[in-house]
Amino acid sequence: MKSIFLIFLSFFSLGFYAQTGVVKGKIIDKQSEKPLSGAVIELIGSENIQETSDEQGVFKILNVPTGRQNLSITLIGYESTSVSDIDVTSGKDVLITVSMIEKFNTLDEIVVSSGSNKSKPINKMAIVSTKQFSPEEVSRFSGGRSDVARLVSNFAGVSTGDDTRNDLVVRGNSPSGMLWRVEGIPVPNPNHFATLATTGGPVSALNPNLLANSDFLTSAFPAEYGNAIGGVFDLGFRKGNPDEYEYMVSVGAYPGVEAMAEGPLGKTGGSFLAAARYGFVGVTGLAGTAAQPNYHDISFNVDFGKHKIGNFSIFGIYGASNIDFLGEDIDTDDPFAAKDEDGYVTSDFTSVGLKHNLDIGDNSYLKTIIGFANSANTYKNDRYYDYGTPDENKLRFQDNDNNENRITFSTLFNSKINKKITLRTGLLFENYNLDANVASRDRQQDNDGDGYPDLVQLISTRANYNIVQPYAQAQFRLTEKLTFNGGIHGQYFSINEEFAVEPRLAFSYAINGRNSINFGYGIHHQNVPVPILFLNENVNGIPTQTNKDLDLVQSQHFVLGYDIRIAKRWRGKVEVYYQDIAKAGIESFPSSYSSLTEGADYGYSIDKTSLVSNGKGFNQGIEFTLEKSFSDGYYCLLTTSLFESKYKGSDGIERNSPFNNGYVFNALGGKEFKVGKARTNVFSIDTKFTTAGGRYYTPVDLEASMDAGYEIKDDANAFSQQYDPYLRLDVKFGFKINSKTKKRFHQFYIDLQNVTNHTNIFALEYNRVTNSVSQKDQIGFSPDFGYKYQF
Template sequence: MKKLILILLFFLSFKMLGQTGTIRGTVTDKQSETTIPGATVAILGKESINAVTDDNGNFELKDVPIGRQTVIASFLGYENVALPEIEVTTGKDVILNIMLQESFKDLNEVVITSEKSKAKAINTMAAVSVRQFTTEEVTRYAGGRSDVARLASNFAGVSTADDSRNDIVVRGNAPTGLLWRLEGVPIPSPNHFSTLGTTGSPVSALNPNLLANSDFITSAFPAEYGNAIGGVFDLNLRKGNTQDYEFMAGIAAFPGAEFVAEGPLLRENGGSFLVAARYGFVGVLGLAGTDAQPNYRDLSFNINFGKSKIGTVSVFGIYGQSDIDFLGDEIDEDDLFAAKDTDAYFESGFYTVGLKHTIDIGENSYLRTTVGTSSSAENYEEDRYFNKDTPEETKIRYTESDNTESRITLSTVFNSKISKKFTVRSGILLERFTLDAKLSDREEQDDTDGDGYADLVPLLSNDGSYTLLQPYAQGQFRITEKLTLNAGLHGQYFSVNEQFVAEPRVSFSYAINQKSNLNIGYGLHHQNVAAPLLFLEENINGTFVQTNRDLDLVRSSHYVIGYDFRFAEKWRAKAEVYYQDIDKAAVERTPTSYSSLTEGADFVFSRDKTSLVSKGTGYNTGIELTVEKFFSKGYHALFTTSLFESKYEGSDGIERNSPFNNRYVINLLAGKEFFVGKAKKNIFSINTKFTTAGGRYYTPVDLEASRAAGYEIRDELNAYSLQYDPYLRIDLKLGMKFNSSTKKTSHQFYIDFQNITDNQNVFTRDYNRLTQNVDQIDQIGFAPDFGYRFQF
């Protein structure tokens, strides 16, 4: 700690330019992703602050006034581009990657001007149901907890009416339908306290300080994405500062204590390093929704060795570790995650490490290869007390779960700009999984040994490997200046059931005029049934057999049409109508209400669903509206609403509500910034968020059957027939940024009042084996979050 303080004082001692900042970055061709030398970059309204890119496409703008600025870039034969709301501070340089698109017209004609906005994807071949997001939004919006998954809940089509978990429910799909990608390769769930097969948890392990602008796609994905039917979170890591060493130290309720360091590496190649570490302590503050103490920490890095004769090489990775002990004697009766008659011990961890190599092939093509390895592990042990607090009290091991899923990934992508009208991209993704999964449980088991307790029965025992292979090819054809076609074919081979499928993807984008666009998309998608179901074991004549291994890939067809209208300067409205048809979901052989489409919104999957068949169906349909005011004149606003239906059919052929069928979601966010102080260099901000959604449907408890059995039994004949009360929450966030007048430093304080009305939203209604009644547990009520950051 003394050394850390000395280091901080050392950097604070340097006198540096005050009240201005620096913007640097690279200008690249949007289609070929090659750098553009000789491009002009300037600050809108302050054109005297300008630069010309060097031979490697790099630029630097110095003495940029602090506050929000618009950066403009231009080059002969390309469409001009403007990047609005770039926040400049004294504590940190701004790093940009500006992408220009070659003009459709000839060079001697007028080059049109376009404004880059979050309405357009970073992936040039994603035309429908896509939203670009910035890391600045993660920290700006109220109620976000510095969690990119919770940021996504503000977008149209996403429902996360749950304060305890950050599962992303896209258009009524189970959260297991989501694909997480980092630097172009799939990764396991990037969350603390995650379990096998799930994609969400209470706390994110993704550090937004390392993220660059990224894409979030909700349907009809381009051909390069596969093994997902719900959505894609395509994350990019930013590069570190290539010129100066910069640091950030902070403390906050949910991320915890954090430290970020970045700076140049191999200056002659333009390399850099970026590393960040966090340690959480939310449990100490009593904001975790449980009396137990959650412990978690994570480390992230991105090391770029710059561009050399062999190409550009970088190494990236994330590591996360978490654990928590639920001791029955130490928790409250209304605890969200534990029971008074149970001692439970849980720990989890994951890592992802990748090596990425990119080399230019000619002037307009590149080959990018990424090799990675990742692992996700969790261990859960539960002891149950019978006849608790009596002379006959007995403690027995009730559940044991020990799972490790590892994978080795190879991805190679070839991208070539054939002409200004035609670009092709093809590649192959190979994933080799190794799964060591074991699960034993007494729940709903017989007492064959006559000791008075249900037997501890092995339900899952898998120690093997399998392969997922995904080749693809796609192209973008600018048919006319107004009409663009994106089309491709994705293939998927799953070695467990030896199934290969081909998936066509296509989208059209038509610019009706300079203010409005019409987009139409279709995509066929498949995804394997989650591992906790796929490898469940069934006792057949004394032999345990994995009777779900031959299940087909779940199939989903996406149809979407959207209209985008920029009705005023800095304002945008977008409407989308979609229909998703799902079949080949896993259901039981005998007529029941069960379907694999209902899994994935909890920490565990069903443990008794064996001998399943691929005959389930479902559909999601709805309409979405987004009205957005991009940040300008000191304020921003975002309104999103979704009206939808999510239905499924089990083997009984009855159409039912999906547990993710909220029917409606409404979000309203707004924020305002004020320059304060004599020099007008400090910024006070206020942001607020209003969210309401229909309650989720749930299956009622069969109270009499549960009392007779001693454990919870749901009324499956009336599955998902009841609905929780509507969800409602209002958040208010106040912030203050201090920009130094004499040093390259800045300070930021914020306090985030979450659920300021203390609305009691329902968490669950479950059978309580201690009271032998159905009890309601509410979600976290009013919960303040706070934070401080020091950049230097």
Template sequence: MRKLIFLFVLVNSINTFAQTGVIRGTVLDKQSEKSIAGATIVLLSDPNKGTITDENGSFELKNVPLGRQTIQINYLGYESSTVPDIDLTAGKDFVISVYLIEKFDSLEEVVIVAEGNNKAKSINKLAAVSVRQFSPEEVNRYAGGRSDVARLASNFAGVSTSDDSRNDIVVRGNSPTGLLWRLEGIPIPSPNHFSTLGTTGSPVSALNPNLLSNSDFITSAFPAEYGNAIGGVFDLSLRKGNNKDYEYSVGVAAFPGAEVMAEGPLGKKGGSFLVAGRYGIVGVLGLAGTTAQPNYNDFSFNIDLGKSKWGNFSIFGIFGNSNIDLIGKDVELSNDDLFATRDEDSFVTSGFGVFGIKHTLDIGSKSYLKTVISSSTSVETFERDRYFNLETPTEFKIRWTEVDNTESRITFSTLFNSKISKKFTFRSGLLLESFTLENRLTDRDRQEDNNGDDLPDFVNLISNDGSYSIVQPYATGQFRFTEKLTLNAGLHGQYFSLNEEFVIEPRTSLTYAINNKSSINIGYGLHHQNVAAPLLFLNETIGDNLVQSNRNLDLVRSAHYVIGYDLRFANKWRTKFEIYYQAIDKAAVEKTPTGYSSLTEGADFGFSIDKNSLVSNGEGFNQGVEFTLEKFFSKGYNLLFTTSLFESKFKGSDNIERDSPFNNGYVINFLAGKEFIIGKAKKNVFSINTKFTTAGGRYYTPVDLPASIEAGYEIRDDSNAFSEQYDPYLRVDIKFGFKLNSSKKKSSHQFYVDFQNVTNNSNVFTRDYNRLTQEVNQIDQIGFQPDFGYRFQF
């Protein structure tokens, strides 16, 4: 604290003169997404400072004072829009896209002003319910976020994540496997380091938020263009690099690691490049929650080739690699390591890559065609050796588990969008995904000793060299019946080649504006998703043959019903209330009566390895109410309060209704931030952000201790599946930051220190059987932990 006070005094003593920055961007029609020429842009803090968009809809405001600014955009026949909370710093131009909505009646005299960066509204104009727009600035602002977009989403209503060791996203009680990651309009594999086949989360994100533009997070009743998901959708977009000036930044932070980023103009057609690389350092700092040294790095880029008569081409990609060696003898006998075990050595490698080419072609003045072709790969290897007679003269070790998975995907996506009139917008498209799988799993866990060596046999459980495809056509439209009443409606189709199943899914939402401050939203959507690949390709010995008896499982089906009320009761304030119900069926369960369901999978690194000959008879439901109170950043502070009360249940083949492992019951988040302008020139900023989170504990299946001791490995009491609940989760974070704008150069320094779990609360990580002590031990999550970050922009 003494160092912070000293730094505060030092910053205030800096003699600076007035610095200025640049706000640039593009103004577009919200429905056609075409640029608008001749729109006026005014800086509200200085109405004499303004400009007009050129023939490409582009504008540039120069000599804008640094700090938080607001601009207003006007164009005849369109609703005016304001963009507040523009955080202008030295060394970085602020680039933004602003969407205007054509007035329903061009002769009306009432002026409606919408906030251009209102996070309550979506980037996708057809997403009207259960959607939240978020910005990269939010990802970096909030306390405890580790610059991770998934951890940012955990603050939104309907999202639960009470595991500090992973960034899995539980949406309204659904398994994390129900989440769809999309980048630039195409589905992508889990964009995380140390990820495994079929999962969507991991300990460390590989997404660099500094390359993202504003994006959407949708929790229910998705529009018709989204498919093969029943939980939620992360619809991410990459920002373009600065096409006017070269800009650079270097930084270091505990979890994202060391980073270098560069951007600038490319070619003579308005193109740009944006590239960034990061290298993880958390292991060196001893903050990884394990005695081992995690290694990870990632590289991201977005290259825009500019506009030509052939349209606009861009190339993008993300690549990540990670590995860790977990050596058992480095672990204390108490086994309080989150990932390592005393009597095992484990060696983990993983990697993923996404490479895509995007083409956008204007068709007439109100339509466009966007096509994306991409290739992605996800690779995972895992080797585990088990020690026997540990630390005795007869100690020996054997290979226990081997995993070698490679999933490759070729994706083709095309989307046609047309603004037929100011009242009707039409969109249709097609998504083709071709998967190639090379999966190997050989394990001794829970296997019989058939060769008489007093050890479980090393059995091949998955051996797959195959392929499958998913085809998803869709068509949807937005109908503005009146100024107050808007309907979004469409159909989504999905074909899954493994079981040759084709389904049609209706999607619809209705929005009624009661007045200019409040609205009611109603949504419905039918959604399907294939069972996770690790279950589909499990081998079962039938006779003398290995058979993949789960290959023909049906697509899991989920019907979403949502009703919400949105109220903007004061300037920059918003409150939202939503009620939802989700009915799930066709989940995978066992033939014999048990409490197992595929709906319980997906919150760890692996899946069940002993669930064969499953049938699609499982059911479940999620229901709840959500409340959001948000004060968007203005007057130096922001606030976000969300609470969710929900219930998540499922039935196995025994037809007994049970609590889902994701049924926390409640989640409460409170986040607040305050900025203080400091320094003689009033251009530097000292900020404080805090976060409070509490949630009900997750349900789990207790260990059958006598059976585990007799078998020598952990056996859960499946007759009481998910009958016990961990203690409630509670965590408080507080973050201090400085932003210093140089007085002599176009550069800035930003740094922060983030104290996570400042109360050092002991949140439960797991209760597992310890083979060495023959007891059920509780392992707690990481207690108090500091984080830090520094960035230099120039």
């Protein structure tokens, strides 16, 4: 640590001359998404630095001082807006897209401002429970590990499963309720070491350096989103620099080694953007396990420019990972493996899409996307029976081999009827081809008399099924202060041939220039996770999938919110919500089980068959957000969530769900200090404090586990116990250097995660070797580090 700080201090003494950067982008109409010409873009606080957008809505501002900058944008007939917290460096041009909304009454002489462009969601149909975020925040906040999922865990209503995975619990919902979208189409779990039907993992395969500003939704989604009851990640890729070539290389503990290139393509305004990463966290000893994880990913976005037949682009992500857990190398407290077993894990993820945008008239467009995705994973587990004795015997204990392909077709028509009405309608079609195979000895009988549980094929299916989602929605600006969004979403699931109709509505009322209230309601459906649907049950000696006809799980969302602009750059928000859940999968006889409790691990239950769709649950809570956007060299974010998550199994008893933390509190802040003779370099300090109620868990029935030789839980008292509260403090130090003569930029950081080395519980599990209940802990103190060079 002394050496690191000495390096920082040595840079402070360097004498750099003033350096500038470039800010460019596009101005568009928020309703029609068409370019706006004649908009005046002015650099706030700098005299005579302004530009005007051309006929294509494009602008370019040269000689922008490095550091945090703010822009104001004005256009006759439109509400003025602003873009704050633009991080200008000497190593890379800044590309932004600014949307403006037409004034409700052009004859009104009152100056109307829509405030910061980033204070509103990108999706104009989203009014409630939506937060826009930037990729720069992913790298800015402490404890983020360059992971977009860990970024949004700082938002109100969101908590992560634990330090070892980035599963997202949104308002008490299982992580399996999440929907991931990239460039407008759903994608499989975009994480390394992902498994079938899960939505999280230990390392993200999404490269934040390719992301554009995106939306995260936590409730009452607009009509274009479906097959999700928890939350929605609506991510977009940015375009490459259309004017000149730029490059970046970096190294970091968690993302690993990275190289990125971007630049112009052709003579029609096209561009390319591509990056590749190779992880080496295992070498640093920060993986949280003695095993060596290996992972790499590639991401790209190629825009072919505008032609007479429209604009074409192609985008994609590929990620691969593997890890071997060898019992002889595993510590007794390793959270992922045990001394008496060897495990071999592989995971692959691919998603590519071809997008076509076609302008129709002056105020409408048609966007069509054809996509292909593949998600594959294997898990081979060998168990050493009679471990440590002369009778020790190695047998294949579990054998998983899952492969899912999906073909996606999405079409969306958007039309600005007039300044008061916007219409959007579309269709999403997904075809799934699933080859799933799961065999296990866990909890099985010894029918062949060899003295060991039989290796039973729990899932063996080759299924082809479709999900079809038509939708229509409209936004009505009823008055200057009142906006109403209404729509309807349909969902057809071919496995059970169910078609669900889902009304959605939301409104926002601006009490005055500083205060507004909003309300949202929606019905949402999602299929029971695939590993549960295709479980085999032995019926008269024949493996039968007795869960295939389960209904879609239904969820009704109610949200009421209040927003206030407390002062310049300060915003506050309160939201109250209630979510009623029905038609969850439960057992046909009295028990504590519900499919609502699934999804917070690498796998799903293997013995829950002949389920019925009678399960119920609810989530309710209140959330508070206080945010000061970056200005005057500092920012802060305070979020608090107080909530309750309950469910009922077939025994009719209301229980805590495993995701019922009760409360989550986050406090983030950061300060930047300009250093050097010209004060163009930056030293930064960022910190984050998080505390949350412990997860509820089902205690182990130790006596029954000892008799059976494997873990048996006291299901009669399901989720009756609670782990100790979670607590963590992170502190991050960074340094940015802008070159004095060339287009060069350097960035260093060291992120001290869980700096107090606080012990957070991972799990209390039955230990087969010691015949006791052992506590396994999450990762303790863990330093992250990184370096980036842009040129």
